[in-house]
């Protein structure tokens with residue numbers, strides 16, 4: 001596995017290249033990149049210690065070999081990033097997901113600090129788009145005492161996502177370990193009651209930006225597709241939690257998938273589409289932006305640059 005982009009991928013990237021500081025131009029952070037007129041900046045919330053038991057099908061010799069080859073401890077944990085994204089165009093700012101906040105313990109909650117480092121204060125965020133309501137994506141919308149952290153923001157997410165996490169039956173049927181996830185999701189919906197906008201399907205969110213439903217991980221899980229001119233970026237939420245394990249084995253699911261079979265089908269479909277269309281891809285648990293290469297019935301990752309200062313050692 002290499003982070004080095006091939007010559008072909010660099011050429012194919014066209015104008016969608018990482019920003020460089022240009023003398024006299026407005027300083028732009030090195031982790032930001034441009035998609036048409038949009039600037040996309042990954043905001044690193046922290047690193048999550050992924051244990052092999054969280055991808056049970058990988059908890060065997062085949063999984064250990066892949067981790068070893070990637071320079072990771074074969075018995076885990078492997079540090080996986082938790083990202084949110086700042087998206088800006090001119091003087092407008094949007095946030096895509098918000099990280100864990102304080103709900104998953106210490107070691108996270110760096111999104112607002114990262115945002116301020118970009119010169120943006122939380123009250124300048126008018127809209128937060130949510131890929132889904134898991135705690136590592138929506139927990140950062142809350143202060144430690146459970147209030148809305150983004151005082152002026154509207155929260156936009158899929159109708160199916162709100163319905164699932166509000167459903168007492170779904171909560172009762174889910175494994176007991178998921179109860180805290182329901183608690184966080186419901187706390188977020190309560191804190192932003194009256195300023196939550198529910199959308200369906202491939203809803204347009206801004207000019208050239210739309211949701212792309214990617215169900216399975218959660219019922220209303222959705223990626224964000226940014227298209228401006230000839231440049232495109234898919235920020236696919238939680239399609240991949242471990243690049244090392246799930247790219248070669250798209251059938252290996254994580255324990256948090258609400259519908260594992262649907263999660264596998266969605267992952268295979270979007271990996272295939274990304275490979276065929278040469279889409280640039282970023283994700284909440286990917287340490288860089290990259291492209292997907294189909295390799296028989298599995299896939300390879302071709303990273304384009306490391307995002308964030310404390311990326312995993314691979």
Ligand SMILES: [Zn+2]
Nearest residue numbers: 134136238284
């Ligand atoms: Zn996640």
